[in-house]
Amino acid sequence: MHLLLSLITGMLVAAGIYLMLERHLLRILFGFILLSNGINLAILTAGQLSKEALPIIPPGAVTLEGSFANPLSQALILTAIVIGFGVLIFCLSLTYRAVNDSGSADADHMDRSEKGE
Amino acid sequence: MGLSVALHLFLLIGLWVLYSPSGVGWHWDWVPSLGASFSIRLDGLSMLFSWLICGIGLFVQLYAFHYMKGKPLSGLFHVYLTLFMLAMLGLVLAGNLLLLFIFWELTTVTSYLLIGFNHDQEVSRKNALQAMLVTGAGGLALLAGLILLGQMAGTWEMDQIINRGATFISDKRFAPALILILIGAFTKSAQVPFHFWLPGAMSAPAPVSAFLHSATMVKGGIYLLARLAPVFSQSDLWFWSLALTGGITAVWTVIVALQQRDLKLMLAYSTNVALGKLVFLLALGTRYAISAALMFIIAHALYKAALFMVIGTVDKATGTRNIDQVAGLGRILKFSFLAAGLSAFSKAGIPPLPGFLSKEYMYKAALQISYAPTILLVFVNALMGAMALLVVIRPFISKPDARTVPASPVEKYSFLWIPPVCLGILQLLATTLGLQWLNTTLIIPAGQVIAPNAGYESLKLWQGLNLPLALSGVSLLFAFLLFKYHTWIKRFIDRTTRLLPAGSQCYEQIVNGIIRSGSALTSILQHGRLTGYIFMLFFLMALVFLFNMPALPMPDTVNWQGIRFYEVLLALGLAAAVFTVLLSRSRLLAIVSLGVAGFITTLFLMFYNAPDVAKTQLLVETLSVIFLVMIVGRLPKFSDVLPHSFGKRILNTAIAVTIGAGVFRVLYAMSTGHPDTTLIDYFAANSLIAAHGRNIVNVILVDFRAIDTLGEITVVVMAALGASAILLKKKRTDR
Numbered sequence: 001m002h003l004l005l006s007l008i009t010g011m012l013v014a015a016g017i018y019l020m021l022e023r024h025l026l027r028i029l030f031g032f033i034l035l036s037n038g039i040n041l042a043i044l045t046a047g048q049l050s051k052e053a054l055p056i057i058p059p060g061a062v063t064l065e066g067s068f069a070n071p072l073s074q075a076l077i078l079t080a081i082v083i084g085f086g087v088l089i090f091c092l093s094l095t096y097r098a099v100n101d102s103g104s105a106d107a108d109h110m111d112r113s114e115k116g117e
Numbered sequence: 118m119g120l121s122v123a124l125h126l127f128l129l130i131g132l133w134v135l136y137s138p139s140g141v142g143w144h145w146d147w148v149p150s151l152g153a154s155f156s157i158r159l160d161g162l163s164m165l166f167s168w169l170i171c172g173i174g175l176f177v178q179l180y181a182f183h184y185m186k187g188k189p190l191s192g193l194f195h196v197y198l199t200l201f202m203l204a205m206l207g208l209v210l211a212g213n214l215l216l217l218f219i220f221w222e223l224t225t226v227t228s229y230l231l232i233g234f235n236h237d238q239e240v241s242r243k244n245a246l247q248a249m250l251v252t253g254a255g256g257l258a259l260l261a262g263l264i265l266l267g268q269m270a271g272t273w274e275m276d277q278i279i280n281r282g283a284t285f286i287s288d289k290r291f292a293p294a295l296i297l298i299l300i301g302a303f304t305k306s307a308q309v310p311f312h313f314w315l316p317g318a319m320s321a322p323a324p325v326s327a328f329l330h331s332a333t334m335v336k337g338g339i340y341l342l343a344r345l346a347p348v349f350s351q352s353d354l355w356f357w358s359l360a361l362t363g364g365i366t367a368v369w370t371v372i373v374a375l376q377q378r379d380l381k382l383m384l385a386y387s388t389n390v391a392l393g394k395l396v397f398l399l400a401l402g403t404r405y406a407i408s409a410a411l412m413f414i415i416a417h418a419l420y421k422a423a424l425f426m427v428i429g430t431v432d433k434a435t436g437t438r439n440i441d442q443v444a445g446l447g448r449i450l451k452f453s454f455l456a457a458g459l460s461a462f463s464k465a466g467i468p469p470l471p472g473f474l475s476k477e478y479m480y481k482a483a484l485q486i487s488y489a490p491t492i493l494l495v496f497v498n499a500l501m502g503a504m505a506l507l508v509v510i511r512p513f514i515s516k517p518d519a520r521t522v523p524a525s526p527v528e529k530y531s532f533l534w535i536p537p538v539c540l541g542i543l544q545l546l547a548t549t550l551g552l553q554w555l556n557t558t559l560i561i562p563a564g565q566v567i568a569p570n571a572g573y574e575s576l577k578l579w580q581g582l583n584l585p586l587a588l589s590g591v592s593l594l595f596a597f598l599l600f601k602y603h604t605w606i607k608r609f610i611d612r613t614t615r616l617l618p619a620g621s622q623c624y625e626q627i628v629n630g631i632i633r634s635g636s637a638l639t640s641i642l643q644h645g646r647l648t649g650y651i652f653m654l655f656f657l658m659a660l661v662f663l664f665n666m667p668a669l670p671m672p673d674t675v676n677w678q679g680i681r682f683y684e685v686l687l688a689l690g691l692a693a694a695v696f697t698v699l700l701s702r703s704r705l706l707a708i709v710s711l712g713v714a715g716f717i718t719t720l721f722l723m724f725y726n727a728p729d730v731a732k733t734q735l736l737v738e739t740l741s742v743i744f745l746v747m748i749v750g751r752l753p754k755f756s757d758v759l760p761h762s763f764g765k766r767i768l769n770t771a772i773a774v775t776i777g778a779g780v781f782r783v784l785y786a787m788s789t790g791h792p793d794t795t796l797i798d799y800f801a802a803n804s805l806i807a808a809h810g811r812n813i814v815n816v817i818l819v820d821f822r823a824i825d826t827l828g829e830i831t832v833v834v835m836a837a838l839g840a841s842a843i844l845l846k847k848k849r850t851d852r
Contacts, residue, residue: 002788004680005721006781008688012714013505014777017655021769023648024758030698030711033370033741035719038780040734045784048648048792049725052230057804057811064801064813069726070792071800071813077722077730079829085737086836096748099294105753107647 005045012038025095026104032091036084040077046053121199125175129408130169130478134507136164138562142212142276152273158212161562165411168339168559169332169418174202180426181324183532184433194234201227205333214263214273219223219303221259221337224297225252228334232321235609244317248623251314254306259301261342265294266348274343282348285805286569294595295349298341299358306338307394311367317386319521326381331390331422338416343410343567351566352404357394359400364493367395370502375603376610380428380438380508387464387504392499394479401482401490403566411476412561412576415547416471420460424508424539427457430533431512434524440511447513452534454513459541465502465596466589469578471548473589477652478747480585495592502596508604537693548578552606652769658719659772669782670789684724691717702756704749712742718746 012034019031047070055071057064099105135141140160147155159167175541178198185191204227207220226249233245269285284293290592307315315335319326329335342359367390374386391413398410430447430453432438463470476498483490528534547555558576564573581588599606629819642653694717697710715738722731761769800813800821810816818826 001679001684001725003786005689005725006722006788008691009776010779010781011692011782012718012777013780015699016773017776018699018769018773019774020647021649021655021761023756024753026704026752027707027755028651029745030707032699033711034695034714036127037715040124040730041718041721042784044722044725044727044730046787048788050723052379053803054726054728056799056812057813059811060469062457063310063807064804065666068801069815072796074730074814075817075822076729077727078733078814079825081730081733081737085741086833087335088741090836090843091743091838092748093843096751097843097846099752103473104758106758111648117525 001051002045003051005049007037009045010043012041013059016101023107025099025107025110029091032061033088036080040080040084043073043077043080047076057062060090119193121178121382122175124199125171125178125202129171129175132159132164132167132366133169136558138558140562140566144212144708146643149212151213152267154274155212156212156274158275158564158609159210159212159261161564162340162566163209163342163558165207165559165563166332166336168301169336169415170202170205170209170238173328173332173418173422173540174198176422176426177328178326179532180429180536184429186321189595193733194322197227197230197234198324201231201328201333205337208337212275214267214275214278216453217275217341218256218260218263221301221341222253222256224234224334224337225249225256228252228318228329231329232318234322235320235327237418238320238538241320243731244314244320246395247621248314248318248557249622250628252312255301255304255311258297260295262294262299262301265290265297266345269294278804279347283351287349287353291352292354295352295354296358298349299362302341303340303362303396304338304823305341306335306396307366307367307389308362308393308396309336310623312366312370312389313624315389316382317621319379319381319385321430323381323425326385327425327429330385330425331418335388335392339392340412342396343563345598346399346402346567347569354399356402359396359452360490361397362398363393363398364490366390367497368393368493369395370616371497371504372610374504375500375599376607380431380439380443380512381425383440383504383508384424384428387501388417388421391421394494394497396494397481397490399567401486402568403482403485405478405485407567407571408560408562408573408576409475410480410481411563412471413553415559416463416475416544417543419540419807420463420470420472423456423460423537423544424464426533426537427453427460428508428528430537431524431535434527435522437522440507440521442520443512443524445513445517446513446524448530449526450513450534452528452538454509456537456541457509457513457532459544460537463544464505466498467591469548470544474548474552474576474578476589476592477580477585484584491588495588495595498592499595502593503603505597506596512598528557539760552576552578554570586671599619601773620666649825652772655772657774659775659779662775666782668781669786671782671786677798684721687720698740700765704752707744708745710741710747711745712738715741727814728837729812786822 016031016038017034018033018035021028022028022031050067050069053064053066054070055064055074057071095105098110102109123834135396136159138157142156142158144154144156147153178195181191181194181198185194188194201224204220204223208217208224211217229245229249232248233243235243266278266285267273267578268289269290270281272278304311306315315330318329321329370386370393371391372392374383376382377386395413397412398406398413398466427450427593428438430450431443434446434450435443437443459470463472466473466476468474479494479498480491549747553575559578561573564571691714694710694714698707698714701707701710715734719731719738722734760766800817804810804813804816808816808820
């Protein structure tokens with residue numbers, strides 16, 4: 001199972017990076033989304049996969065024994081998803097504003113601040 | 118002013134009370150974990166230097182009292198001067214390498230303040246910066262050298278390093294440490310090719326020059342060499358680099374010095390000469406050479422300080438320092454004439470002054486070695502002597518002519534003449550009444566610090582008729598002849614040296630080159646194209662993966678176990694969705710495929726027992742798609758933006774595939790290892806007991822790692838605020 005998830009992760013990362021290297025702002029954003037998904041899966045895979053038990057202490061028990069899914073990586077992914085979403089929304093509004101102001105969605109035309117005007 | 122004089126007197130007396138020729142030391146811990154301690158070492162060598170620093174410092178302060186009177190910020194000037202004196206004192210008293218380096222840098226910084234004191238003049242600022250850059254760069258080299266030395270010794274305490282010094286020579290760090298330390302010492306002591314900052318530092322007020330050139334700053338490098346001589350002096354590298362650098366410095370700068378018309382510049386170059394001679398003597402390292410060097414340090418400090426003060430007074434009286442425009446001052450500036458005469462006699466090596474004594478022993482030391490150093494020293498001393506005559510006879514004795522500027526009687530201000538005259542009298546006393554005292558308290562103890570087993574004897578003024586005395590006579594004779602035919606010689610030197618590059622020009626070109634290449638690099642890296650920045654980021658990341666990929670372990674057998682058929686199907690679906698996003702020319706189709714990819718990811722999260730994550734991902738994925746669809750209508754089509762060229766796209770693909778493959782390899786390698794489960798076991802054991810929650814993931818988020826979650830919420834709030842600010846802002850109409 002690690003093999004399959006590692007493959008999927010690698011594919012998502014590669015596709016995300018290819019899109020982020022494009023010039024159209026929307027495609028850069030798409031790349032960002034795919035890359036986030038890939039990284040989330042990477043954290044899951046790195047924390048060892050398990051199909052045996054949920055990381056939830058069953059009623060009546062005091063501690064969780066035996067084999068179970070890694071709760072730490074899940075907690076980290078949750079944080080990552082939420083932050084990724086926040087950044088995505090910010091980037092989306094930034095893109096919208098930039099396109100409205102400059103009339104172009106070409107990342108290479110976004111150079112007004114660099115020219116020191 | 119009164120305070121700083123009191124401080125100097127206090128230090129002079131305090132050092133005297135504490136001093137004993139066998140050496141005393143104190144030690145306080147400072148940063149014990151780094152081996153840095155505040156240890157003070159007062160032995161013959163430090164005593165010699167610290168007395169010169171405090172003593173000359175006292176006279177310089179007195180002289181500056183009138184010299185700087187009425188100038189803006191003269192109070193601050195005394196503060197700078199005192200700070201510099203203290204930094205210098207710390208340098209020669211430090212018993213710990215790290216402490217020594219700190220004081221070394223402090224002298225660089227405080228001397229910058231002094232050299233650039235006339236900061237309303239551009240040349241003054243420029244020269245101060247030049248001095249600081251050159252000595253600062255040397256300071257960096259010195260730091261590296263001292264660290265190597267400390268590593269070889271395993272300690273930063275200089276006592277222990279010097280005790281163990283003889284064992285370092287076989288260490289492979291020996292030569293690099295030596296070279297780096299030499300660079301530091303040579304920049305500080307203005308040796309060729311770093312000599313040019315010292316004449317540049319002439320833009321400082323006269324008291325600063327008097328202090329910097331005589332007892333302090335430039336002597337810092339000499340002190341360091343003398344201090345570390347027991348560690349390094351057994352190596353050939355030490356001998357040759359010191360002998361060659363010192364010899365070349367002395368010969369070259371004495372020639373340049375004779376070219377100058379500015380009295381102060383002549384003296385400045387002659388300081389270079391003196392430093393070159395000192396380095397040369399340290400290279401020889403015999404008992405005569407070291408005695409001569411120590412005597413010369415004293416002699417030079419006294420006569421150079423006095424001469425700079427006298428030139429300062431001449432400048433005050435006439436408003437010029439050009440040797441052709443001052444003459445006949447002997448009648449107006451009587452006391453300065455007296456001081457200048459005594460000092461110049463010492464400089465020229467006329468008995469019984471200290472300069473003569475040091476020269477005698479110099480020749481003695483050189484004759485022991487061979488004829489080459491003897492010739493070199495005779496040559497340099499003859500030119501030095503000629504210069505000493507020039508500096509005194511021209512301004513004070515020769516008859517005024519048409520070019521002469523009239524002088525005002527500035528000697529009514531007693532502080533302008535008392536300090537140089539005192540220094541002159543001290544010179545007279547030093548080798549007559551005080552010689553025995555100098556021998557036993559300073560020179561022999563200091564010599565034993567530099568070369569412990571040389572077997573010193575007391576310096577004697579009269580040693581009978583011998584070869585060194587004859588050589589002294591010869592150099593004096595030459596000096597007189599050179600003085601007599603000075604104008605011819607100057608013309609000859611001018612013609613021959615025109616072709617050689619000047620040190621300060623090289624320095625300027627290096628500095629300009631650094632600035633130019635810096636701005637060239639900036640314009641390459643900061644080109645202003647966003648795609649270029651992203652490209653550089655991922656390109657470097659791909660390189661890192663590419664070079665490290667072979668090091669990753671690859672499992673022998675591929676393990677297909679545990680992969681279900683539907684999982685493979687879903688993975689294929691995901692691949693199809695991703696490729697649709699990559700290839701689609703329609704924005705809506707791309708967004709839909711993005712959604713599909715996200716939902717399939719969610720399914721995988723479900724399979725691997727992450728229900729909370731899956732839930733969140735589902736929500737976020739849905740919201741993302743909604744937002745994207747809302748905004749997409751207002752954005753240009755894909756076809757409105759030019760794609761990259763074909764070659765660029767191939768390159769991008771290669772970068773993306775490399776990083777993707779790297780991530781795959783890393784993850785797969787990780788899955789074969791055994792993770793550390795300490796944290797997980799802790800969470801599983803304590804989730805219910807300590808935090809009263811059964812869902813361990815949730816407990817981690819809100820309890821065990823609650824600060825993380827707080828940070829995460831903050832990020833989301835900031836993003837929301839930022840986004841709303843961007844969206845709600847009215848469109849600017851002025852562009």
